Amino acid sequence: MTATQTTPAAKQTDPYLKAFERIERAGASRQPTWLFPLRKAGIARFAELGFPTLKYEDWRFTNVAPIAKLPFKPVFEATRNGLTKDSLTQFPFAKLPGTRLVFVNGIYAAELSTASTQQDIKVGSLAAALTSDSALIEKHLGRYVRTEDNAFAALNNAFFQDGGFVFVPAGKSVAEPLHLLFINTSKDAGATTHPRNLIVVEREAKATVIESYVSLASAATFTNAVTEFALGDNCVVEHCKFQNENTDTFHITALHSHLGHTMNFSSHSIATGAKLSRNNIRTSLDGEGIEAVLNGVYITNGDQLADHHMIVDHARPNCASHEYFNGILAGKSKGVFHGRILVRPDAQKTDAKQTNKNLLLSDEATADAKPQLEIYADDVKCTHGATIGQLNDESIYYLRSRGIGLEMARRMLIHAFAGEIIDRVKHDALREELDAIVWDRLEQHEGVAVGK
Amino acid sequence: MTQPILAIQNLHAGVEEKKILKGINLVIRPGEVHAIMGPNGSGKSTLAAILAGRDAYDVTAGEVIYQGKDLMEMDPEERAREGVFLAFQYPVEIPGVNSTYFLRAALNEHRKHRGEPELDAMEFLTLVKEKMKLLHLPDDLLKRAVNVGFSGGEKKRNEIFQMAVLEPKLSVLDETDSGLDIDALRIVAEGVNKLKRPDNATLLITHYQRLLNYIVPDFVHVLWDGRIAKSGGKELALELEEKGYDWLIKHDVAKA
Numbered sequence: 137m138t139a140t141q142t143t144p145a146a147k148q149t150d151p152y153l154k155a156f157e158r159i160e161r162a163g164a165s166r167q168p169t170w171l172f173p174l175r176k177a178g179i180a181r182f183a184e185l186g187f188p189t190l191k192y193e194d195w196r197f198t199n200v201a202p203i204a205k206l207p208f209k210p211v212f213e214a215t216r217n218g219l220t221k222d223s224l225t226q227f228p229f230a231k232l233p234g235t236r237l238v239f240v241n242g243i244y245a246a247e248l249s250t251a252s253t254q255q256d257i258k259v260g261s262l263a264a265a266l267t268s269d270s271a272l273i274e275k276h277l278g279r280y281v282r283t284e285d286n287a288f289a290a291l292n293n294a295f296f297q298d299g300g301f302v303f304v305p306a307g308k309s310v311a312e313p314l315h316l317l318f319i320n321t322s323k324d325a326g327a328t329t330h331p332r333n334l335i336v337v338e339r340e341a342k343a344t345v346i347e348s349y350v351s352l353a354s355a356a357t358f359t360n361a362v363t364e365f366a367l368g369d370n371c372v373v374e375h376c377k378f379q380n381e382n383t384d385t386f387h388i389t390a391l392h393s394h395l396g397h398t399m400n401f402s403s404h405s406i407a408t409g410a411k412l413s414r415n416n417i418r419t420s421l422d423g424e425g426i427e428a429v430l431n432g433v434y435i436t437n438g439d440q441l442a443d444h445h446m447i448v449d450h451a452r453p454n455c456a457s458h459e460y461f462n463g464i465l466a467g468k469s470k471g472v473f474h475g476r477i478l479v480r481p482d483a484q485k486t487d488a489k490q491t492n493k494n495l496l497l498s499d500e501a502t503a504d505a506k507p508q509l510e511i512y513a514d515d516v517k518c519t520h521g522a523t524i525g526q527l528n529d530e531s532i533y534y535l536r537s538r539g540i541g542l543e544m545a546r547r548m549l550i551h552a553f554a555g556e557i558i559d560r561v562k563h564d565a566l567r568e569e570l571d572a573i574v575w576d577r578l579e580q581h582e583g584v585a586v587g588k
Numbered sequence: 589m590t591q592p593i594l595a596i597q598n599l600h601a602g603v604e605e606k607k608i609l610k611g612i613n614l615v616i617r618p619g620e621v622h623a624i625m626g627p628n629g630s631g632k633s634t635l636a637a638i639l640a641g642r643d644a645y646d647v648t649a650g651e652v653i654y655q656g657k658d659l660m661e662m663d664p665e666e667r668a669r670e671g672v673f674l675a676f677q678y679p680v681e682i683p684g685v686n687s688t689y690f691l692r693a694a695l696n697e698h699r700k701h702r703g704e705p706e707l708d709a710m711e712f713l714t715l716v717k718e719k720m721k722l723l724h725l726p727d728d729l730l731k732r733a734v735n736v737g738f739s740g741g742e743k744k745r746n747e748i749f750q751m752a753v754l755e756p757k758l759s760v761l762d763e764t765d766s767g768l769d770i771d772a773l774r775i776v777a778e779g780v781n782k783l784k785r786p787d788n789a790t791l792l793i794t795h796y797q798r799l800l801n802y803i804v805p806d807f808v809h810v811l812w813d814g815r816i817a818k819s820g821g822k823e824l825a826l827e828l829e830e831k832g833y834d835w836l837i838k839h840d841v842a843k844a
Contacts, residue, residue: 541665
């Protein structure tokens with residue numbers, strides 16, 4: 137008997153390619169014709185790139201081999217598993233007023249959602265909008281996400297079914313946050329969803345978008361999401377991505393944004409869940425006078441890994457970008473920060489700052505930081521810095537000397553460290569809730585608080 | 589005689605191989621103010637730190653009995669809840685921890701310990717308002733992070749303010765006078781004097797006699813090379829101020 141010779145990469149991508157062929161035959165007729173080339177290119181790119189290995193510079197701290205080894209089971213069913221609208225209160229931000237789109241296993245669940253009452257904007261399921269607003273979506277979808285070096289984003293292009301679609305036309309403003317809530321109910325190892333969000337905010341418009349990922353069950357599922365932001369001139373957008381999937385899950389997302397001139401973008405990433413999470417954040421500052429803040433905190437325990445990989449691309453003059461990421465790492469968990477600031481020759485007067493601070497709560501927790509500046513303009517202000525440390529003994533002693541117990545003292549200091557990030561959230565109700573989430577987590581997970 | 593608040597017997601302590609305290613004996617009773625004076629390096633701050641429960645020092649011999657209990661057996665937070673308060677020589681800045689939150693948490697720990705109900709935010713603010721006036725502290729202090737951005741004088745006054753809120757049985761003031769101008773010193777001393785009661789006691793640790801013009805001690809002890817070389821009344825401080833520590837050492841040597 138002769139064994140078929142296959143390269144490891146090909147072996148791993150095979151099930152995906154086969155699944156694509158099946159879906160291609162079954163579903164092509166139900167989607168707009170312009171979409172098919174995007175999918176086709178996606179699967180081709182994925183086949184070409186394969187799963188990244190530690191040999192890729194961009195992946196040297198994060199091993200995705202366990203994802204490649206999972207059986208690939210694309211999920212097309214939104215199994216409720218007892219989920220009702222009332223039971224949504226168990227998830228963060230459920231009590232915030234405003235529009236909430238609920239997606240179960242990546243598929244829109246109308247009966248769980250609270251639709252927008254605002255007539256002058258569009259907020260809804262992307263799958264539905266592919267039919268109702270095909271031309272508008274064609275203009276944007278897949279235009280901002282970069283797949284040439286991102287196999288996972290390519291995979292999402294090939295397989296995505298649904299996700300949130302937000303369109304805020306020029307000059308319009310949405311006061312309450314628009315919440316996209318992704319609930320994974322699958323109990324099946326390898327169950328894979330490809331949520332896809334498209335957020336278009338036109339010139340002089342204003343919006344706050346929350347994107348949250350949670351799970352109802354515990355299984356080694358795989359969430360591979362892509363969110364594209366097309367943000368017009370002079371608009372103001374605040375975005376918060378909150379990830380608290382179960383700690384067996386693999387969670388990979390791409391957040392690719394295209395920013396218009398003199399607009400203001402702040403994007404927060406709060407990562408507390410998943411066994412392995414990776415946020416590929418790519419921000420193109422392609423207009424003058426932009427202010428962009430990328431801000432995040434990751435809080436991990438056990439054998440979790442949280443990775444934020446950023447590229448901030450300054451293409452035009454007079455822009456400011458600030459990145460602040462704090463890691464709170466307990467157990468044997470690992471934090472990875474990779475921040476690359478690219479300043480192109482035209483981008484004079486760029487003001488780019490980048491900080492990554494890590495708090496190690498145990499001897500076995502680790503943090504990898506790789507700040508990177510790549511500057512081709514000569515009149516710029518760019519700084520970066522990374523620190524890795526422990527809780528300050530002097531501070532703990534001071535708090536204890538006033539009667540505050542050791543555990544509480546540690547918790548107060550960890551909370552303060554997370555607060556540096558949470559305080560940058562501008563939306564009051566959102567910030568208060570995030571603050572409470574961090575505090576609850578520190579209270580529930582004694583190990584995090586005392587560094588066991 | 590009433591039970592002492594603090595009784596230190598033959599206390600020896602140090603850091604690793606280095607001996608710092610070499611047999612301290614000291615008894616402090618309710619209502620008393622004691623001052624410990626001494627040159628740099630005599631062990632004054634070490635004594636303060638050991639009383640507050642800093643774990644950087646090894647106690648190698650002797651005992652410290654606080655209100656009938658072995659103080660050395662208690663964690664720093666237990667000591668605080670039992671009524672021991674250390675005003676730090678260098679108060680620690682804690683970014684991100686709000687002063688109100690911190691002090692209310694501390695006070696509520698004390699109240700829980702005494703079996704009293706916790707105070708809510710409003711009750712707490714009412715309580716602390718008066719005490720802030722006592723120390724001439726700006727109203728926005730409570731909104732700031734603990735000691736962050738405070739001037740040197742504000743930090744010291746903030747220590748005494750915390751003491752006013754927590755109402756300790758035994759207050760240890762570690763060089764609270766250092767770095768204070770005369771006005772700030774007066775405010776701090778006034779605060780300490782107002783907090784004096786027949787059932788509490790104060791231990792002042794200082795290098796200079798200046799503070800003792802404002803807070804008049806009942807007893808003055810001179811610490812020299814890890815031992816109390818001489819004890820006396822308030823006039824001892826004046827004598828030291830006049831003649832310097834050298835006088836005492838020579839005096840001591842001559843006596844021996």
